[in-house]
Amino acid sequence: MQTIAPVVADLISSGLAEIVAYATRDSWSVICESAALVTRLDELAFSTDPRGYIGSLFDRHQPDLILSGSSPARNRPPETPEQYAIIEARCRHLPSVGVLDYWGMYTERFSRDGHNLAEDLLPDCLCVLDSRSWDDLKRFGVPAERMTITHNPWLDTLASQSSAAAPAMPTEPRKQSMTVLLASQPLAEMQRVRNLYYNQYTIFECLLAAMQKLKGLQPESVIQVLAHPSEEISRWENRLASKPYGNVKVQLLSHHTPSLLREADYLVTSHSTLAYEALYFGTPCISLRPSVKPTTRLWIDESGLSRVFQDVDSLAHYFRTNEPTVERQRVLRLKHELTQSGLFFSDGQATRRVAGEVVRMLSAATRMFA
Numbered sequence: 001m002q003t004i005a006p007v008v009a010d011l012i013s014s015g016l017a018e019i020v021a022y023a024t025r026d027s028w029s030v031i032c033e034s035a036a037l038v039t040r041l042d043e044l045a046f047s048t049d050p051r052g053y054i055g056s057l058f059d060r061h062q063p064d065l066i067l068s069g070s071s072p073a074r075n076r077p078p079e080t081p082e083q084y085a086i087i088e089a090r091c092r093h094l095p096s097v098g099v100l101d102y103w104g105m106y107t108e109r110f111s112r113d114g115h116n117l118a119e120d121l122l123p124d125c126l127c128v129l130d131s132r133s134w135d136d137l138k139r140f141g142v143p144a145e146r147m148t149i150t151h152n153p154w155l156d157t158l159a160s161q162s163s164a165a166a167p168a169m170p171t172e173p174r175k176q177s178m179t180v181l182l183a184s185q186p187l188a189e190m191q192r193v194r195n196l197y198y199n200q201y202t203i204f205e206c207l208l209a210a211m212q213k214l215k216g217l218q219p220e221s222v223i224q225v226l227a228h229p230s231e232e233i234s235r236w237e238n239r240l241a242s243k244p245y246g247n248v249k250v251q252l253l254s255h256h257t258p259s260l261l262r263e264a265d266y267l268v269t270s271h272s273t274l275a276y277e278a279l280y281f282g283t284p285c286i287s288l289r290p291s292v293k294p295t296t297r298l299w300i301d302e303s304g305l306s307r308v309f310q311d312v313d314s315l316a317h318y319f320r321t322n323e324p325t326v327e328r329q330r331v332l333r334l335k336h337e338l339t340q341s342g343l344f345f346s347d348g349q350a351t352r353r354v355a356g357e358v359v360r361m362l363s364a365a366t367r368m369f370a
Contacts, residue, residue, distance in 0.1 A: 001027030003069040003101040006153040006351040007358065016359055020061045024081065026229040041081060054084040058092060065362050066096040068123070072108030074190040083109075083121055090120050095361045098123035099354055101152055102273050103133055103299045106140050117141035125361060127354050130343050132299060150353040151346035158280040159348035161258060178214075178221040178324065181264035182207060183272040184228050184236070197291035198270070200231075201239060206290040207268055208248060210315040215247040222249045224264070226256055226274070265324035271298055279305055280345065282332035284324060288315065304334060305344070 001023050011017045021038040028040060045053045066089040073079035078087060082098070089096040100109075112118040117140060126142065127150040128134050134147055188199035204225065211221050225240070227233045236252055243250070253260070256274065261267065262281040268288050269275055275285040285306040289295040292310070300306040309315040339345045 001069050003099045003152060003154050004067055004354070006156060007067065007099070007354045010351050010355045011358065014355070016355075017065075017362060020063065022057065022081070046081060046084075050078075050081075050084045051087070054081065054088050058088055063094060065358065066094060066123070067358055068096070068098050070098045070100050070109050070123075070126075072105040074108075076114075077108065077110075077112055077118070077121060086123050087120050089123075095125075096123040097125045097127065097354070097358055097361060099127040099150070099153065100129055100133065101154065102276065103129060103136070106137060110140070110142070122146065125357050127350075127357060132343055148353070148357060150357070151350035152276075153351040153354050155277065155280065155346045156348045156351050158258065158277055159346045162280045162282075178211075178265045178319070179224065179263070180207065180211065180222065180266045180268055181224045181226060181260065181278075183226050183267060183269035183274040184231060185270055185272050186228050186231050187270060197293055197295075198289055200228075200270075202290050203268070203270060203288050204239075206288060206312055206315065208243075208245065208250075209312045210319060211248045212246050213312070213316040214319055220247055220249055222251065224251045224253055224260070226253045226260075228272075266327075275300060275306060279331060279335065282328045282335065284327040284331055286315070286318075300344075303338070303344070305331065305338075 005027075008019055008021055012019055022041045023038055024041045024043060028038075042053065066085050068082040068085055071080045071082055073083065078084055086096050086098065107114050110117055110121045112121070122142060124146065126137070126147050128137060128147050129151055130149060134144075134149055137147060138144060182204060184200040184204075186200070187196055187203075188201060190196075204223075207223060211223065214221065225236060227236055233252070233254055240250055240252060258277075258281070261274065261278040261283055264278070264283055266284050266286055267275055267278040268286045270287065270289055275287075278285055279300070285300065287298065287301050287306045287308045289308070289310055290312075295308075295310065297308060298306070301308045307318065309318065335345060339347075
């Protein structure tokens with residue numbers, strides 16, 4: 001939902017459409033800041049009868065168009081409110097616009113069998129991130145006429161706050177303690193479904209062990225654990241309550257801000273979209289997936305925007321032999337190159353483009369269901 005929040009705000013301010021917005025618990029605070037009228041999705045009713053519940057919302061509001069994000073299913077699709085809304089729109093012959101927030105996981109978004117495109121899960125207009133995303137989806141079977149490149153509206157603000165230019169190299173390395181932001185994800189909750197060999201807690205243990213190996217090489221370092229909105233933060237509190245950390249200080253956070261992403265020396269995660277946001281500021285990212293088995297590599301891994309590690313020793317060696325400020329300069333140079341090529345990073349105009357697609361499909365209609 002946060003992906004479309006700026007578009008909802010833009011359409012409200014322009015008066016081009018009447019908005020009826022529904023949000024889940026995870027996206028409630030985000031959409032409330034953007035939509036004048038927003039209703040909390042009844043998640044119990046949805047989990048009990050997803051098709052019937054979504055259908056009742058259509059009956060109540062009689063929408064002319066559906067605007068949604070495109071969250072990947074954790075289990076077998078269809079599962080998410082967005083997926084059921086697209087299915088319902090298709091059955092009622094209503095136009096739909098979907099907005100992608102990240103690369104990959106296309107089978108979890110647009111497939112029922114984990115291999116082939118499911119037509120009823122695909123919106124009429126799919127707003128994708130860049131030419132790489134477009135090409136991947138085309139290979140997956142999405143018709144070219146159903147896609148348009150817009151970038152991610154949620155990141156327009158970050159695009160305006162950061163610069164694509166790479167500043168000059170620092171004249172000397174920083175001499176203060178290292179701060180690592182760990183972006184947690186609810187991996188333990190879906191570990192069996194996704195066949196993962198690790199979860200958010202083993203990622204933390206791996207990171208902690210690597211940083212403890214730096215004892216004596218630098219002042220006390222800090223791990224900031226940023227809990228995911230869908231996690232029960234009490235589980236993290238219980239796990240962190242009695243741990244001996246030695247030379248590492250551990251902080252538990254429940255909300256993030258641009259300054260938090262900008263000021264961290266590194267962002268560590270398995271595959272959180274927060275890495276995408278942090279890279280706008282040049283914050284070096286680490287994809288940490290503790291496992292002896294090969295793990296899936298994301299586009300940010302392949303492009304060099306993120307470093308991949310699977311064990312304590314190699315991560316500790318990286319921390320020991322690399323300077324965060326130098327790594328930040330490398331990321332900013334790569335960001336500049338990719339921005340010039342129109343890849344990965346938004347130019348700050350995504351909201352305008354997506355809103356334009358909505359208006360185009362609405363034509364003369366005046367009511368929209370988001």
